[in-house]
Amino acid sequence: MDIPKLQIGDLTAPVPIVQGGMGIGISLSNLAAAVANFGGIGVISAAEPGFNFDGYNRNKLETNLKALKYHIQRARKLSPKGIIGVNIMTAINHFEKMVKAAVNEGVDIIFSGAGLPMNLPKFVKESKTKIAPIVSSGRVAKLICRQWDRKYQYLPDAIVVEGPEAGGHLGFSTEQLENIKDLPLTKLVKEVKDALKTFEEKYQRRVPIIAGGGIHDGKDIVKILSAGASAVQMATRFVATYECDADDKFKQSYINAGKEDVMIINSPVGMPGRAIRNKFVEKVYKKQKPQNIKCINCLKPCNPQNTPYCIADALINAQKGELDKGFAFAGAKVYKINRITSVKKLIDKLMEEVKSYKKDMD
Known part of the structure; x- marks a missing residue:
């Protein structure tokens, strides 16, 4: 069986994988372009992208805006035909300015979580940039859709649902994270799918669901696609690649x-x-x-x-590799990674596994 493409409006990703945005400096233009070149959606993190630029300590906002524009332009140059996205957390200071900068650079899609991006549509209405909120439940998806519908007459171009096995900052309580079996990603996908029905009927179009958190291999991908998602979001798997922007x-x-x-x-x-x-x-x-x-x-x-x-x-x-002064966020299945590989080899392997598992299911 053929692997389904991810369709978001007029954007078509041949591979149904969105590389999750990872800050600070883990997913910048190098990783995003590599993923985009091999069929997925590559995502630049807008969390302090100017951390290694001159002027960061003197004027952080100006330097972060400059760095975000630089990485979008560079990713576009490295992957002229690929789909490039930016992850902009609503919790960052100067959220609106970072969004405007990404839109002005013509980024294909903005993913936004770590809070409720309630005013995001007003920045993209006159542009081609797509927007996809990141949610942790059907309830939050419904809340955002209701607000965007009422205030902007805008339906999300896609929705990302992140489960409790994801890395980084999470939209769950500590108690929920200690009992992750109670919140399987497949259940969350179905919740979000149900929450979208009324809005999809009103706007006469389907909102693709992208699901992430604890997805490691082709079997995981097939399981999530079978639950109703159009694609998966994977972040942790892309860290152990040559193209990842982090130190070795x-x-x-x-x-x-x-x-x-x-x-x-x-x-x-x-x-x-x-x-x-x-x-x-x-x-x-x-x-x-x-x-x-x-x-x-x-x-x-x-x-x-x-x-x-x-x-x-x-x-x-x-x-920068100074782990005595810092630490690494990671997904729940990071322990399954045992080697560094290339983005191409990783995506090829994942797609081969998907085909194999799909064949077994058929």
Whole structure:
């Protein structure tokens, strides 16, 4: 059986895989372009993209805007025919300015989560840029659709539903994350599918669902597509690739991780997250607060006076391979990764597995 393409309006991705946006600096133009070149949707993270640009410490906003434009332009140059997206968290400071910059650069699609992107449609109405909110439940999907419909007469071009096995900051309580079997991704896909029905009937079009969180191989992909999703979102699998924008030591931390090393942390920004245990994490969560914390002022919910460490600073250090001063976020199945490969080989392997599992099901 043929592998279904992902259709989002006039955008067609031959491979039904969206590479998840990973900050800080894990998925920039290099990784996004590689994924786009081999049929998926490549995604640049807009979380502090200017961290390694001159001027970052002098004028962070200006430098981040400059860096975001640079990476969109570079990805477009490296993948002139591929689909390039940007992940912009609603929780970042200057969210609207980052969205406008991405739209002005003609990015194909904006993915937005870490909060409710209630005003996102007003920035894209006169553009070709598609928008896809990231949700963790059918209830949240319905809430966003209702607001976009009422205020902007706009239906999401796609919706991403992230389950509790994802990496990074998560839209679930710590208790839910400790009982992930109660929230299988297939169940969440069906929830979102049901939530969209009324709006799809009104607008006479289908909203493709992209599902992510804990998807590791072709069998996982087939399972999610069979549940009603149009595509999957995968992030963790793309870290251990040559094209990933992170330092090799960051990638090696994925390869070295055992199942027991994957843990839930309480992030300084008030959201739980899934990360790989290391000495830095153990130290800060034993209340040994690092000295001379420099607040980068990246996320709205963060309170520098109470934070045990600067999350952005820790992630920047990790991206550079300085894991004694930071840590890596990762999905629940990171321990299954045992080698670094190329994006092409990874996508080819995943698609071969999908064909094999589909054949068995038929």
